[in-house]
Amino acid sequence: MEKLTVPAIRQRKGGEKITMLTAYDYVFGGIVDDAGIDIVLVGDSLGNVMLGYPNTLPVTVDEMIHHTKAVVKATKRALVVIDMPFMSYQESIEQARRNAGRMIKESGAEVVKVEGGLRMKDVIRAMVDIEIPVMAHIGLTPQSVHRMGGYKVQGKGAAEEMLFEDARAVEEAGAFSVVLEGVPRNAAKKITEMLTIPTIGIGAGPDCDGQVLVLHDLLGLLGQFRPKFVKSYVNIRAEAEKGIKQYIEEVKSGAFPDDTHSFH
Ligand code: KIV
Numbered sequence: 051m052e053k054l055t056v057p058a059i060r061q062r063k064g065g066e067k068i069t070m071l072t073a074y075d076y077v078f079g080g081i082v083d084d085a086g087i088d089i090v091l092v093g094d095s096l097g098n099v100m101l102g103y104p105n106t107l108p109v110t111v112d113e114m115i116h117h118t119k120a121v122v123k124a125t126k127r128a129l130v131v132i133d134m135p136f137m138s139y140q141e142s143i144e145q146a147r148r149n150a151g152r153m154i155k156e157s158g159a160e161v162v163k164v165e166g167g168l169r170m171k172d173v174i175r176a177m178v179d180i181e182i183p184v185m186a187h188i189g190l191t192p193q194s195v196h197r198m199g200g201y202k203v204q205g206k207g208a209a210e211e212m213l214f215e216d217a218r219a220v221e222e223a224g225a226f227s228v229v230l231e232g233v234p235r236n237a238a239k240k241i242t243e244m245l246t247i248p249t250i251g252i253g254a255g256p257d258c259d260g261q262v263l264v265l266h267d268l269l270g271l272l273g274q275f276r277p278k279f280v281k282s283y284v285n286i287r288a289e290a291e292k293g294i295k296q297y298i299e300e301v302k303s304g305a306f307p308d309d310t311h312s313f314h
Pocket of ligand 1: 072091092095096252264
């Protein structure tokens with residue numbers, strides 16, 4: 051089994067679609083890697099999914115490193131990407147380099163992902179200059195939730211040209227790929243045709259070079275609410291609840307443990 055690298059993913063532009071999923075721990079890191087995913091993203095969505103925060107803003111560099119170390123241990127083939135959390139790269143180029151370097155050194159991930167387009171151009175270039183591969187993230191950027199006034203589709207109408215500028219800026223800065231989140235499918239198609247680096251879509255339609263989802267959405271682990279772009283392929287939450295309820299009943303009734311689950 052050949053390990054996937056940054057150049058290998060870069061070369062998939064316009065070819066075989068790139069598959070990416072989030073994972074935040076050793077068990078699920080191993081499951082997605084064994085299933086054959088190309089890229090595992092330790093997203094700062096771990097704030098909502100694993101830590102119960104209301105959004106991604108409180109996530110820290112230490113939390114990202116802690117979770118990513120576990121995912122890296124479980125991953126044999128996939129490229130591992132670590133999200134830089136809010137306020138770990140926005141202050142200055144020096145701060146961005148210091149945190150990106152620490153996150154790569156301590157977590158074992160191979161790539162950092164940062165949110166923002168044109169405004170992050172110098173920061174992306176500075177990290178690329180010190181040999182840290184960068185995946186960019188434009189469109190609906192969850193760290194900008196307060197500016198956007200919620201999780202709203204970006205790049206509609208007159209805002210389309212700004213989205214294109216963001217896309218061109220991150221490519222020029224040296225990002226090797228870019229996540230397009232929450233943008234009209236037509237805009238994502240145009241960006242995918244315009245750029246020479248792969249685009250990876252989430253809520254951006256079918257014409258990107260790859261797709262990403264939050265693993266817990268795909269597995270139906272998060273309950274009822276699901277954004278329009280999410281497809282749950284299984285309902286593990288319902289299955290888990292079923293098994294746990296049966297365990298509770300059997301312990302209370304004395305059916306578990308029975309003789310076959312006891313030592314003699
Ligand atoms: O944090 C995350 O999970 C992400 C993906 C949704 C792209 O950034």
